[in-house]
Amino acid sequence: MGTHDDTLSRRTYLRATAGASAAGLGSLTGLLGQQMNTLEVQHWWTGGDGADAIGALFEGFQQQYPDIQVNQNPVSGGAGQNLQTVIKKRVLNDNPPSSWQAWPGANLLPYTRANKLEDIEESVWSRNGMKDAYLQGPKDAAQPSGNYVTVPLNIHRINNLFYNVSVVEEAGVDPASISKPSDLVGALEQVSNNTDAAGMAHQTQSGWSTLQLWTTVLLGEHGLDTYTAFTQGNVQQNQQAIKNSLQIVKDYRQYFNEDAGSVGWTEANTKVIDGNAGFFHQGDWAAGMYRGQSGFEFPDAWNHVTFPGTEGQYMLNMDSFPFPTNNPSPEATTRFLRYVGSVDAQRRFNPKKGSIPPRTDVPQDAFGPFLQSQMQEFKNSEAQPPSTAHGLAVDPETLTNLEDAMATFISSWNVDRTYQAMTQAF
Template identity: 85%
Template sequence: MGANDDTLSRRTYLKATGAASAAGLGGLSGLLGQDFETLEVQHWWTGGDGAEAIQALFEGFQQKYPDIKVNQNPVAGGAGQNLHTVIKKRVLNDNPPSSWQAWPGANLLPFTRANKLENIEESVWSKNDMKSAYLKGPKQAARPSGNYVTVPLNIHRINNLFYNVNVVEQAGVDPSSISKPSDLLGAMKQVSNNTEAAGMAHQTKSGWSTMQLWTTVLLGEHGLDTYTAFTEGKVTQNEQAIKNSLQIVKDYKQYFNDDAGSIGWTEANKRILNGQAAFFHQGDWAAGMYSPETLEFQKGWNQVTFPGTEGLYMLNMDSFPFPTNNPSPEATTRFLRYVGSVDAQKRFNPKKGSIPPRTDVPKDAFGPFLQGQMEDFKQSKAQPPSTTHGLAVPPETLTNLEDAMATFISSWNVDRAYDGIVQAFQ
């Protein structure tokens, strides 16, 4: 066993000593060295950067624990929805895997309310200096009902504004001088007047990109307290702010690329790559499409914190929870301690294009863009959770909000969208 992992639970200790008294000391050493059940971990990283990153994580885990047999049981497709469906059924039928890839925060409330997740504060979170290395936002997401039940592995930032350097220079716009979301309209108008490019690359084929944009506008225009109140369901109390931020997004629409309704986010992102758009709001995964061969960082493309959200780091995260009726409690404990370690996060995140939730992971394995993001994260005043990715609201509310956004992008009717947002929390 590695450092910090030599404390066995009382149950294992009793199991081991009971067996030892029956089988002599040789039996005890065998148990302590080998007595691990197979670790079954389910995730949706079956292709691209996710597949590479999770393989790197498991390689590190197997080097540390060669005697734990790992059964990766991935569920592909549906941007994680297929896995959500499988897990919900398994967990509620008391047949969970050892652990699985899950958004932390409010996404886990259905499981904590049903008492299906274990408190892992003592067994996991008190090891590896985890509590001191994680900032408040990720720690809160790990304890949606008060107890620590999951371990965040990575962070994707939501409140980025990417831009094509050449287009904004041609338009005479300085992205770093835009102070709030409503001021971005003036910048996009300048782009439209002075260049052939669209003011903002965007997709409205599905609703999530617009929900992500709208919640970021709400945060930037009306502040953290208003955003937090919205996520807590205080919608009617913040009617003006919510309607105003919807109106700003509606006003952005005139500067979207003409084919926004028929393309996905990767196609929209290509508008930045080929100079057909000035700005693009997206999670930091968008930067994975920019390589030095296509567009060089800072010279060809760059990024600012979305106007009005400076000092805030809006989180999307993946984590690994510890279910009750765990088929491999000892192996899972070691796996979750490992997920929370510097070694695991150093292996996984550079390949995934995300940053570690631990603030003490060395930066040298990360490129210049992610190093900047790591610095922003470390210096951030607050780390609000993403609504669009299920960290800020429970699954049933998120489904209702997705319906409200689908209505919004089909009609662009602010009042109807607002009514849908009110109903989403009822």
């Protein structure tokens, strides 16, 4: 597919897309011949709920556009890192796929800075009532440099606190009464003292879970303005808040499961299911594991609260599909991105993925009770701050540096040293 990039120069491409919007995209047919009918989409959903969800999405797309040939070209492994490496190389070599699975927001800044993504406000975002149906947080993430370059498909919430109902009841803890992250320490102590369970399930094998936990603590203990200032690199101005939040996470640590350093997040989550841990902070993908357990029903066996202190905030992790320049199939890609932004696509994809739609007008009937409650909280949220740990709030280089800082933290639990690493991360 890359062989056509030379013949389709940027000027021809822009002329073609301009003509296309005027003539309902029809005029590109002659220009591009058969090539426009092959859509190459790369993603990392190769197994489990992700594979089911993207399968359902493409099924719906093919029903609407049977003449477009879809070439799914997935790259598995590395929690998306492998795909990101492949895409970076292809895009910088002016040989991109039609579109790919990408975290929106600051994660896309390397591409917008290199002028490798097209403005799709007219061709995509002005259709399907998208601008009215998306809240401000997802719309901001779709415009990392001020213009629309990508379409968010799903939302995973970051600031959840899950718990095993029988464990916290036995401990005498009411999760709804915990008002801020520092107060959670006392609740974890109660679980630890009054039951055989660990206060909090957690993994410290890799740094991202603790980075995610720490940013949620920063948001809950010190507010949205402080969190936003941190993501913009104002570290020294917020030294006290940053160190205080690191100390709170360090205080949680004594109530983690003993094998935190040798398990992944799924094994940690199993402890909540088995009644061996009271609380668990994680994105709402954790609930997908509960859904698969017979006899472990929401809200009687497991439940959740918004992470203490973050009520009214919906911290976003999202996947999106951008529109690269030198696009090998401009017309097919435009149709695909319009579809990704539609009610039909988001209704098919999200219930299977265990995520919620960024559109607020998708019918709730296909979703279970937990996701329905998340959809309601999203719709009513005052702000939708982007996740740092998933690269929506900081660019890839900064994220790597912050992950390194967190690796320092979970190996030494030294607040001052971790703070110094954070000041250098930006």
